[in-house]
Amino acid sequence: MDLVLYGAPLSPFVRKVEVVLREKGLDFEMEMVSMPFPDWFKEISPARRMPALRDRDVSAEGSEGVIPDSSAICAYLERLQPEPALYPSDAFGYGRAVWYEEYADSELAGCIGMGIFRPIVFPIFAKKDPDIETARKTVTERLPRFLDYLEGEISGREYLVGDAFSIADLSVATQLINLEIAVGLPKAENYPGLTALMDRVKQRPSVAANLEICRKILTTPVDLGF
Ligand SMILES: N[C@@H](CCC(=O)N[C@@H](CS)C(=O)NCC(=O)O)C(=O)O
Known part of the structure; x- marks a missing residue:
């Protein structure tokens, strides 16, 4: 897996994703992004918010391979690496x-x-x-x-x-x-x-x-x- 997390550590939403990645033992690269966001980031994050996650195994460029929004990212990571589960099974x-x-x-x-x-x-x-x-x-x-x-x-x-x-x-x-x-x-x-x-x-x-x-x-x- 080749994952890049775009964001800044003080953002509570970036922290949420960072913690999920670590809990699941997933290696990731952190690429710092801060406000005002650069144009390239606005292109991959249509809501113009951090975080966004790139899965380079899907695509290393553009918006393909990117999931914006912490909840969408966490849902993706739960499917990508189910253990340890961070969502209850019942x-x-x-x-x-x-x-x-x-x-x-x-x-x-x-x-x-x-x-x-x-x-x-x-x-x-x-x-x-x-x-x-x-x-x-x-x-x-x-x-x-x-x-x-x-x-x-x-x-x-x-x-x-x-x-x-x-x-x-x-x-x-x-x-x-x-x-x-x-x-x-x-x-x-x-x-x-x-x-x-x-x-x-x-x-x-x-x-x-x-x-x-x-x-x-x-x-x-x-x-x-x-
Ligand atoms: N629903 C989004 C919220 C993300 C969010 O609001 N991030 C803030 C930073 S903590 C942001 O990027 N704000 C941009 C702005 O206010 O212009 C998520 O869960 O990722």
């Missing part, structure tokens, strides 16, 4: 896992990405002041609904679906990692289940490898007294 568990993946990728990502991560981290990259007011407003007014829902779902369990790590845990954790990078995680006393899930997920070598790179890019989160 029908209901599979449906639930895909639900959590979708919820994390759209709803949770919308709140954390646009409301917290970008207002804090993008200005820091541009050597400007972070937009702390927007982040604080999101943390106090919008974020609790998401955290409360997820805490209720994970409460008393080790993993969101069944008794094994799956795409559900990874999809939620990758978004919460960006929350942690920007402003830290919520207090463990308020969210014990989510805190334990995050600890469990971050200990996986597949995730730790990405975190090590992210820590070199960004250091301390902005303290919102969260």
Whole structure:
């Protein structure tokens, strides 16, 4: 297999794919792409978003051989290398896992990405002041609904679906990692289940490898007294 992952390690969606590749023991090359995207990347990613994955065994050039979108890529990788499975094998568990993946990728990502991560981290990259007011407003007014829902779902369990790590845990954790990078995680006393899930997920070598790179890019989160 000859796989190339296009993207940047701080993107929660790129991280999701990176972790799936590592969990499955698939070798891959990482080709860094960042915003604003170059024309060649826009051609292979019609939604103009990262990540995209190229399977050079299919085609080494152009959009042939490329799958854009983290969920499409993860579904492909699950078929390409079924073991270890990251989607539950029973029908209901599979449906639930895909639900959590979708919820994390759209709803949770919308709140954390646009409301917290970008207002804090993008200005820091541009050597400007972070937009702390927007982040604080999101943390106090919008974020609790998401955290409360997820805490209720994970409460008393080790993993969101069944008794094994799956795409559900990874999809939620990758978004919460960006929350942690920007402003830290919520207090463990308020969210014990989510805190334990995050600890469990971050200990996986597949995730730790990405975190090590992210820590070199960004250091301390902005303290919102969260
Ligand atoms: N549904 C897409 C979402 C990917 C996404 O939104 N990626 C962000 C980076 S984290 C992006 O490329 N944004 C481009 C932009 O905002 O212009 C996926 O799962 O891959």
